[in-house]
Amino acid sequence: MNSMMITVYILLGAGAVCIGSQAPLAAADLLIPATHRAPGQTPVQRGKKVYEQTCMPCHQVDASGVPGMNPPLRKSPYVGGHSARLIGIVLQGLNDGVEIAGDTYSNPMPAFSTVLKDGEIADVLSYLRSHFGNKAGPISLAQVSRIRQILKNK
Amino acid sequence: MKKSIFYATAVIVMIAGSNLIYPALAGQPGKYPKHPDRAYAGHPPGTSLKLPTGFKVQVVADGLGASRHLTVARQGLIYVKLAKLKKGNGIIVLEDLNGDGKADKETGFGNYTGTGIYTKDGWLYASSNTDIYRYRLNERGEVIDTARAERIVTGLLDRHEHNSKSIVLDNKGFIYVNIGAYSNACQVQDRTKGSPGMNPCPILDSAGGIWQFRADKQDQSYGEGVHYATGLRNVVGLDWSQQLDQLFVMQHGRDQLFQLDPDLFNAKQGAELPAETLYALHKGDNAGWPYVYYDPFQKKKILAPEYGGDGKKTAGENAIDPLVAFPGHMAPDGLLFYTGKMFPEKYRNGAFIAFHGSWNRAPEKQKGYFVVFQPFANGKPAGNWEIFADNFAGTDTITSPAEALHRPCGLAQGPDGALYVSDDVKGTIYKITYDGK
Incomplete structure (x- = not known):
């Protein structure tokens, strides 16, 4: 396998990830250069690490959140829902007093656009979407970068 | 290298200091004193509360939902303020018709959510997250016309974060309300992380303090109120000391020192710092937020890292000092000076504090989820605080707050001297009595 074949494979992978949300995680993984990733071997390991360092203090070890303050990420319509909204919340933060299942959550979520790299965001969101009772497809680096660009141009 | 040695030393000094240098001071930080003769009390269905020997607990009502503060009218009617409407009602009225301690009648009114509720001189006062209303009570302590809410304060800031408007009245016709900082x-x-502190902090002009209003005047807002005290990040538990004729408040200390400044603080320090603090306020007082926080180990006001602090530099020379410093992040949501005659003498004029329970100690075990007692003598804290009612959570180890079965929030004293505690998870209302046995 030469480097050109790898490039082609990556490009194909990128297409698959952009078009379909069910792209294999391995393809998304390949797209994230080492400089954009958190340490760890697999996307899940890397995503777990980002979760523990960055998200856990507020959203808690088991992603159950804090009643009335920080929304749960377990079986969450925000986590499992539209990827663009989810990526946007991580990049821009949220201070709208989220309501989930009739309960409101009042603490603001800070913007992580300067704190986390796109690959770290892809890893942690892919981890969340496949853990804590969430069942949704992974998020790719390309998706995060695209949303970042859209928000920048807004 | 030098830096890491410095911080390692600082940590050792802090840990050593807490155990060795200040062993006799009230409210030892980081320590959770057990009551000397604590025993399981009662065991009515649904409670696992532990109380000192001689005390009993009853469940007055259950399933009210997000029960924040509560108040008991002179005639015994209990009013509970809800943060989430129950059947369209934001205030629940509980009545014990046969005197067995359990509510036989539950009614409701007020289609707004909130935290604050208080009775005084024939009026019931209740707050939403922006307004304060009052209702006339009749001879039996019942609201005469639940549809006639007189709005006395309006337009207080609600930007989601720290939006509870807890209230208390003095004896001169004034009502005091906390307006928490939305930050x-x-x-x-x-x-x-990395965002600097605003200097001066613009939030303080309309939040992060206590405001005073007339209790009998309609539609007051900032312009009609008195900015009574500032530099208080968020107060949920507050009470008027009848003995000292003075306002006392419990501040929720800031969060996330470790997460926001991992170069200056380790996870353990982030969990233990800063203290949750009890203040006795005078008009015009400043408690120092956001520029300083109170370090219970160094026993000093420390310059916040967002304003150039390094965990050691002191500041806030003009800010008041707390009377008692409690361990970090336990979230004091209820404060009550006990004036009843039912409990033993040592409780008279001392303070009960309901600690809702922490979330910002992860990955350390969470703390709080109990009601403590701070003894007072001659109007000053005297001796160490102790856990009074424990195990609201129903489990010894709480890793995340959602695991807690109950979380104590409001405190009230009944006309017979019983202590009432509200829980805002399931909405259980507890009545704690003493019979000396």
């Missing part, structure tokens, strides 16, 4: 540490970007 953790007044950073340009709230709770964002």
Whole structure:
């Protein structure tokens, strides 16, 4: 396998990830250069690490959140829902007093656009979407970068 | 290298200091004193509360939902303020018709959510997260016309974060309301690593303090109120000391020192710092937020890292000192000076504090989820605080707050001297009595 074949494979992978949300995680993984990733071997390991360092203090070890303050990420319509909204919340933060299942959550979520790299965001969101009772497809680096660009141009 | 040695030393000094240097001071930080003769009390269905020997607990009502503060009218009627409407009602009225301690009748009114509720001189006062209303009570302590809410304060800031408007009255016709800061540490970007503190903090003009209003005047707002005290990040538990004729408040200390400044603080320090603090307020007092926080180990006001602090530099020379410093992040949501005659003498004029329970100690075990007692003598804290009612959570180890079965929030004293506690998870209302046995 030469480097050109790898490039082609990556490009194909990128297409698959952009078009379909069910792209294999391995393809998304390949797209994230080492400089954009958190340490760890697999996307899940890397995503777990980002979760523990960055998200856990507020959203808690088991992603159950804090009643009335920080929304749960377990079986969450925000986590499992539209990827663009989810990526946007991580990049821009949220201070709208989220309501989930009739309960409101009042603490603001800070913007992580300067704190986390796109690959770290892809890893942690892919981890969340496949853990804590969430069942949704992974998020790719390309998706995060695209949303970042859209928000920048807004 | 030098830096890491410095901080390692600082940590050792802090840990050593807490155990060795200040062993006799009230409210030892980081320590959770057990009551000397604590025993399981009662065991009515649904409670696992532990109380000192001689005390009993009853469940007055259950399933009210997010029960924040509560108040008991002179005639015994219990009013509970809800943060989430129950059947369209934000205030629940509980009545014990046969005197067995359990509510036989539950009614409701007020289609707004909130935290604050208080009775005084024939009026019931209740707050939403922006307004304060009052209702006339009749001879039996019942609201005469639940549809006639007189709005006395309106337009207080609600920007989601720290939006509870807890209330208390003095004996001169004034009502005091907390307006919490819609921020953790007044950073340009709230709770964002690397974001500096705004200087001066613009939040303080309309939040982060206590405001005083007339209890009998309609539709007052900031313009009609008195900015009574400032530099208080968020107060939920507050009470008027009848003995001292003075306002006392419990501040929720700032969060996330470790997450926001991992170069200056380790996870353990982030969990233990800063203290939750009890203040006795005079008009015009400043408690120092956001510029300083109170370190219970150094026993000093420390310059916040967002304002150039390094965990050691002191500041806030003009800010008041707390009377008692409690361990960090336990979230004091209820404060009550006990004036009843039912409990033993040592409780008279001392303070009960309901600690809702922490979330910002992860990955350390969470703390709080109990009601403590701070003894007072001659109007001053005297001796160490102790856990009074424990195990609201129903489990010894709480890793995340959602595991807690119950979380104590409001405190009230009944006309017979019983202590009432509200829980805002399931909405259980507890009545704690003493019979000396």
